Amino acid sequence: MESQWSVFYPDNYANPATDTDETLYMRIKRACTRYPDRVALEYGARKILYSTLLSMIDEVAVSWKKLGVQKGDVVMIVMGNNPINILSVYALDKIGASAAISVPNLATEYFVGYANCVNAKYCVMSCNQYLNYSSVLKETSIKTVIIGKYRETSVGITKVKILLYPLASYDTPKPKNIPEGITLKYWKDAFPINNNSTSHENSPHDRDNNRTVLYLFPSLPVECKAAEFNARSLNVSANTAEMVLKANEDLTGKPARMLCLNEACFSFGFLFGIHSLLSCGQTALLFTWYNADKIFFAIRKYKPDVLIGYTSTVASINKAGWPSDILKSVDRIIVGGGLLTSSQKAMLFEKAHSSGKKLSVCSITGCDDLLAYAYGPSDLQSDRLLGFPLPGIIMRIADPDTGLDVPEGAEGEIIVCSPISGFYGSAEELTTSPRYRKLPDGRIWYFTGNIGKQDGNKMFYLVASKSRAVRIGSYPIYPSKVDEVVQMTEGVTEACTVVIDRAEGSFLVTAVVPAEEYFFDNSLMEDLRERIRSECELTLHESMRPSEIAFFASLPRNSKGVIDYDAVKEKVEMLQIDVNMDENLTETPPAD
Template structure:
């Protein structure tokens, strides 16, 4: 299928450099698209996990078995199932297995607190949950507050190569509680056995425009909401990402460190790769040392991460002397990449024999993940790039649907085939977020401030709710943070507004110093002097507080609300 946005301005088209502006999208479900690729690729590795290669044929068999197992449990088309797993093969099997029977995978962070998981179960109305044995004790507490009819417990050891599987099994059997014999808790082995015995029909011819996955918003501001996403949303993202990469992604290797409960991890690192016939190298838990070892061992073609990942790599010596010529794409998203960190990581790549630079993108979970990316051959300092094919951006006066002129700041609004169906149980939020403009199209109002220049390049400023108003002036924390991190002693920063009886708000800065830098009054004054050179007087921090670290959300963004 194709989309018609011919009545919408698109000044960025001249910067596409061969990327087709209009694409033809499949009407298949996510699982149909991946299983069709599996039929073609057969023995080529679809997944790599802890040194074990899983072929497309084996993955397809596991997806079909998982689908039959869920069907045997009575899971119906349209029913949501909580998938609370890290980047392990079982998460992939559950995603596509549920899709195969017309059900919906509700993906959540396994490190979520008990109360958060209870909230997710209620919000998505899930009666069945899947998790790992290492989180079983937590789910015992969850089920006391919010029972489920079936709790499926998988083990990492079940997908490890020999002899790692033996060692892992011996260690975990002693460490974690034994499964209750209550009829509601079953092991992954027992779950698979149900599917092996199931003889009935299980495949559902799914409507590709209907709900397929639920992802939860990151929760840096406001209430965490369940976001309903369709098969088309994910399949469109896969095709768009492949085209925007300007690389041959067939048979590529992607290091999947971004988690499967995150739009980038699930949509790009897993689905885009499998949709294109590549190999997704699953990273169940991020650790900079093991991540660096994986890069050297597996030599991926693509890596993607939040800025904290790139910062961690540059702060350590684990890739010293490594040859990174294998990399054909390095992508940053999920949070603002400061100009200073981009320069630092670009130099790091060049120093390690890599011919590409970091390409910053922008997106929201409301459109799965990235929908805007820096072109491969043209970047502008401070820009997050240009929209994907068939995706359109407008900058509107906040609180309205009125587009502002190029160069003027406003709310980032977007539309395209990856735009969500809506939030679960939040009708007012849906009305405020998904609005029909005068052109007849429904636009997603992101709540982010940005600017579009005359060539269509987008510049992210920050969340509208995060803007600081001091003495009537607008102050943008991300701009102050860019300046702070330009100081040679500052590793990371966060700027917030604090109440002030005279100014309404005043600016406060938190900084993390670089390794071996001593916190002294002289240093703080030097940082202040650096700010005075670059920041207007009204926007100057009244104080700089040094922290050992900054709080982060479950997906690695700075949780600035915790500093307020």
């Protein structure tokens, strides 16, 4: 690809080695060799150096082979951001097997579907998870279960401190009933690890670089179709951190200590929040939780320099009742899975300012197919700034039908060309997926489904998503634009605009989550409703203004933490909306 990124990056980041087939193990081995004395992982009070990490990975690889894991086998790991999972991902890659990472609290029907989808023969889980899944193990391809504990890799002087860990209760009860045909083993017995060793087991690295090396849990679990990634796609993601995080090290003179607020089973969790971080010698702070409330515990315990998380998770830091100094240690927040609104960013900056910190809030934009492709610098003014392409990636604004460039400043579809699109854009993919197209320039381009534009400074902006675009009458409607305006209104925490179809026509209804204090005063709620309407009248075309504002205590989300549009629409429809009536729409709390 062209060396065009010098427009945005220093010379040492402008020409990345994206076309490399280094595997997961090869990449982590290179980092461990380069930064042996740096801290790679922190888990509770335990710190693991890079030199020790490589030794532990090598020992775990030997143990997996002794258990019978062979090249091509798949091991399902469901314990979240835990050293057991991290060690296993790299160790399995070394011996030619693959890890299938899942959410820790997966429903039983999805557990069965996912295990069978990837044909997993082995599974690593906690005692509590075994209690939940033991009854359905015979319905899966799993034959061997390894029981790990969240305290397993925290020993010695950390033994007392780890008792304070919120998930200690998930290490019980001890399994009693073992289904017929299932072999049960314990991590501490099957994987004896010398925690202080820096010597390396020299068994050969047995990985076919062109084979899929990692399975991630799907965005829509009902489909139970795992996302597959090869070595090259993983390296593009790792190069993202090389630019975002290593550049930060160049400025501060020290590696970042980053707390990932995403589960490892998602691409923005493991690939960017852990693997990419470790690939460039930074420190990953490991924490697993089952609800957002425990984020507070993790931030206060670790005091991270950098936070990375989905928009919904990061925005929850603004919730009422959190200490004003929660961001006291944080220099940078990296947001993915969407863009924060100006009001959300302003609240984060205010919290940081009260702690005497100067905060940077940047964004990484991507999708399941291409992982990350754009970097957005810290900017309080624009809600829609995507930024510029990551090193090794080309972005354009094109006509969605012809694929030709549109004039500067005009709206068009955002299309992306990267080493990953080249890999996935096979002949079969090109004939079955409308997203991949081979254009006259000879490249394979991925059509993101997002409408955007580019300014004179080559910056890309998100306008709306085509997936939610509709027409009411003859006017094109982008509900995300309505959400943007509504969320700029003081007192609005979240908003999602849906299209409701009735016999008399289609109407827009905006579901709003107000700040907590509004639920205790009807006059405040009505004032907020009027201010939202006024803001829409000032900013939006008549056809884009919502016919009704519906207030909810919360909005449903999918497995990636993103607002679930279809579920919101269902909730709105359940309120029995009649847009011709003037009654106010507010979710009624369930009766006691």
